Amino acid sequence: MTSMLWIQSGGCGGCTMSLLNAESPGLLPMLEEAGIDLLWHPSLSEETGAEATAILEAVCAGTRPLDILCVEGSLLRGPGGSGRFHVLAGTGRATIHWVRDLAAAARHVVAVGTCAAYGGITAAGPNVTDACGLQYDGRRRGGLLGEGFAARGGLPVVNVAGCPTHPNWVTETLMLLAGGALGATDLDPFQRPRFYADHLVHHGCTRNEYYEYKASAEKPSDLGCMMEHMGCLGTQAHADCNTRLWNGEGSCTRGGYACINCTAPSFEEPGHPFQETPKFAGIPLGLPTDMPKAWFVALASLSKAATPERVRRNAAADRIVVPPTIRNTGKS
């Protein structure tokens, strides 16, 4: 059996709420079938109060071996380094101290969600709580556990980043760890599992034809590409949201709104309104990943000139007003 413990720190709990939507199999059967023994999870377990604290203490003392520690939520170091903005209920002790001790005891440490990975939304704005991630403070390595941290099993913190995480990013990471099949080379430079982070949200986006012709949505509910005006970062965001899909057949772009690159460190401070594309001389500032700027500009102006009437009109409509032509219908 692989033992697992889940701690919630300064977050919204949404990664757990999302995880409960895991499918084929669902979360609870998946854990059983993967041989993962859930020592405690704040949203699911029977034990409360002193019973729960006793489990945490036994892990810290080494009397209950821990294979996987999952941490959800930012680590709140404030005020003044005390961590008192988040005291673990019933213990009088700041959660950051618990997490340091538990991480030292665990064979693997998993940051579930962008908050635990990099600080996330809680670190936005003035960052009153001095929030950070387990091994990152935004884009900078360090965070609560420090740049040099490696769990007992040898891996640094595994960052299952996302706001929220897709349930199966988490379940698949857990199954890989339980099966001994996730190594250092399976993590990208931000320590995200490559199985989902080596894809771009752009891959499989249903608005790709609009993107190709720079036929753009101008307001919410328009069908066109959201890169030019609506703040979409799908061409730069590392995740498989449009090939894996969410809650059945969803994704952000399919839901009608921009990808905000929520798997990336510091996504919470894009430097512009989330739903608006920053531009210089009419050209979007963020370029598609790996695309040279000159080529982007040249291709964009060429493709804009070549935009079919159908694509141009549909892009700024909330339904298909011009369907694709069918040739050889047999009708004159």
Add this chain to the structure above:
Amino acid sequence: MTATAPTRRLIVGPFNRVEGDLEVQLELEDGRVRAAFVNAPLFRGFERILEGRDPRDALTVAPRICGICSVSQSHAAAGALAAAQGIEPPANGRLATNLILATENLGDHLLHFHAFFMPDFARDAYAARPWFGAVRERFKATQGSSLRRAVEARTALYHMLGLMAGKWPHTLTIQPGGVARPLDARDRVRLQAQLRSFRRFLETHLFGTALETVAALTGADDLDRWRTEGPAGDFRLFLALAADLDLAGLGRAHGRFLSHGAYPDGAGGHLYRRGVVVGGTPHPFDPAEVAEDHTNSRMTGRDRPHPPFAGSTIPDEADTDGYSWCKAPRLSGLPAETGAIARQLADGHPLVRDLVARDGGSVFSRVVARLLELARTVPAMEGWLQALDPAAPWCATAPLPASAQSIGLTEAARGALGHWLRIEQGRIAGYQIIAPTTWNFSPRDAAGVQGPLEKALEGVPVGDEGGASLAVQHVVRSFDPCMVCTVH
């Protein structure tokens, strides 16, 4: 002076199977709770994160306050922005938003009952009760058959959110002017099929009969009959254990209830009416009567009440007197309880009115109100789906004013949620949020008046169990607390 038993003080926490972090300090005397002090031990500062940003960013930031009430936070933000912009969504936008919000709220009710509330009755302390075998088999934490089936049913229900809202939680589909995701006739039949599956789950496993039969219940006598001769299902099992343990006699708070009104009807009203109910009498709700008290919060500004438009969120790092990060919202200077029970009371549903008239708000009536709402809301959703017009528009737009002051009110599963927005020079100058559990789990105010949970815990029998008392757990969970929203 008479001799009294010594008072014991103890701290209970972490409370599991609530959303977020909760600690309760209890003073015990003669085997009962003499006083309770509720502490929300996590502060993140979302109101500060929002200040200075482009107002539209509230649509991205506010939902991330909470992973369980995410859509309701989104809805409140969109409502505040719409009021500032002076726009109203077209009918399709309003209907789709109602559908998205209702889906989240029903999923929350389902998860609360099966995975958060009921597993406490499957604990070994109840092994001698006649219903224990069935409850353990169905509701044992992480294992029970009904619990697992409900998690699956929720996952399937949330496919409606994948289709209508892209994903859950943290969608951006809900906009001030409507929704960003148009739906066509195919989408509608798919959604209808998904909702029918959910109805079938409820009718087969939870109630054992048609939802309309549940919605037609009129009083405690009906529930007594259901308990003895009603259809087999988890509802009847709950009625049996509730009668055995007298859950109707447990957890009474102040008897003042607040609902912002849920699911706008496009004519200025709501599916579930807005209002305040005190002592069984309905009153209109006036947002101007809301203010927050910082006396026992670890926040600066203890010298005055804070109407939300003039509110502040400045943690007092040197504070040693406050016992919670939660502020104490008060309506006309007094606490109020919110949630499905308040919604159904304000809406005048006869069943909840009768239960509250007999025993006040209690563990029993709070849970019954939630289950009733499952039965009442699904048919309303079926109507909204039918009313969608694929040929009509989905989203209106309008420019943002450089300055404005506006409110967005909605109902999360667990009760009244409000966003108070001030825009100056095109940026957010103030953003104050009062969430359902801010109301329910507030600390004492300047007058020493307890928050609803603090009141509800007084007198709860704990026997020799002290902090391990399951009665305390039942009272706490009967509110379906969301602690991450509470302080935000």
